[in-house]
Amino acid sequence: MSVCNSVKIDQQSSELHFLRQTPKQWRESPEKPIVYAPKEETIFLSGGLTLLQDSLIEAALRSLGYHFIALPEPDFDAFRTGKAYGNKAQCNPTYFTVGNLVKYLIDLRDNHGISSEEIVRRYVYITAGGCGPCRFGMYITEYKKALRDAGFEGFRITSFDHEKGIFQGDDIETQLIDYTPSFFIRLIKAVVIGDLLNIAGYRMRPYETTAGATDAALAQCRALLSDAFLEGKSLPLTLLKARKLLNKVPLDRSIKKPKVMVMGEFWASLTEGDGNYGLYRFLESEGAECIPQPVLNRLMLSIWEAKEANEKRRLLPSDQTIDFSYAKTRFLVSLAKKAIEWHVKLYAKLLGIRYHLPDMDKLAELGKKYYTIECNGGEGHLEVAHLIEAVKEKLAHLVISVKPFGCMPSSGVSDGVQSLVTAHFPEANFLAVETSGEGAANFYSRVQMALFKAKEALKEEGA
Ligand code: SF4
Secondary structure, rough: OOOHHHHHHHHHHHHHHHHHHHHOOOOOOOOOOOOOOHHHOOEEEEOOOOHHHHHHHHHHHHHOOOEEEEOOOOHHHHHHHHHHOOOOOOHHHHHHHHHHHHHHHHHHHHHHOHHHHHHHEEEEOOOOOOOOOOOOHHHHHHHHHHHHOOOOOOOEEEEEEOOOEOOOOOOOOOOOOOOOHHHHHHHHHHHHHHHHHHHHHHHHHEEOOOOOOHHHHHHHHHHHHHHHHHHHOOOOHHHHHHHHHHOOOOOOOOOOOHHHHEEOOHHHHHOOHHHOOOHHHHHHHHHOOOEEOOHHHHHHHHHHHHHHHHHHHHHOOOOOOHHHHHHHHHHHHHHHHHHHHHHHHHHHHOOOOEEEEEEEHHHHHHHHHOOOOOOOOOOOOOOHHHHHHHHHHHOOEEEEEEOOOOOHHHHHHHHHHHHHHHHHHHOOEEEEEOOOOOOOHHHHHHHHHHHHHHHHHHHHHOO
């Protein structure tokens, strides 16, 4: 046998060996077809906003006849479950949120006696989807992988995608949710009310004279409003009752506290639990007043991005289709914006809260020197713009950006772009802090150091 032939045979046998070793191609759909429960028996699970918003959304959707359950706040157990069943090298929010769902289903199976088959047949998870500059575009696959490995192959996931709309899921054949105008209006109402009550809570809690009084009042407000959604009672009248409850909380506003704006990756900065080591409660316990980013900010950014993209369509060579589509999108975007503005204005007035939606054009103007505003996905230019706005308008003594471990976009912005911003605005007290789920002591000590500077700045103001 010639040398040439022997090399050829070696190559062929190693290719054959490789093919034999290659694992089976990953498929999201289950191997055996599953007969799912009809719509009336289906139970929807979701979560991921603030606790108040999740429970108001639960009531709002139940009032439309859906069996809807808001999952509990993801904790360290959820994180560990996510790590055990998820792919390696995922970002922190992926582990927490995927693990939270898997943990919940395991609990149903192991502690409540519902078989895996019954869980897969009846339950559906609703999540947010998105484009793929990061792992967000792969969330559904990640959920499916972890669920399959935990014994729930075929579990259905459906998602809202801010760019593509509603994705029912490849394995969801029937329309499980009627995405009607009343569905979206109730969702908006729940999100707006949740945001406003959260804002009220953050403004009141640091100044309460009786510990726990604000939380107790908020719990009563939540019960009243959930009841109003479920029973179809007047929301404006219920908000007036909520206002009375909040007004009863004794406050001492003579105490001055440093203001801390919290922003960063959407989920990591929004969650109120272990996902960011309970950052908000920690800051309050250390004597600060928190300024969170309401969910509405992210919603307004999506609307602003849709408007901008639509305006750019005009630059394309025009034909009838494009002109019609342009006008339709323009109308829908402006309708969505007006609906949110109207609800925010009315509900804030009824609750007695001073609050204005962010001016998205102004924020784009502030951010565009440092961040390409055409670059969509995640929080876009918002983080950069918020920091500049906070410094220029003296909105906060400290700005914290929560940066999940393993998140490349977040590192690019919070560590990369923001370094240039802080170089141009040296007066900024800015801290980008990582949440790995495993380094609480380091996290708290970095926050404490930045907060010390904020307290010094407050003293210099003569407080
Ligand atoms: S932005 Fe970062 S943390 Fe958030 S989903 Fe994407 S990769 Fe994960």
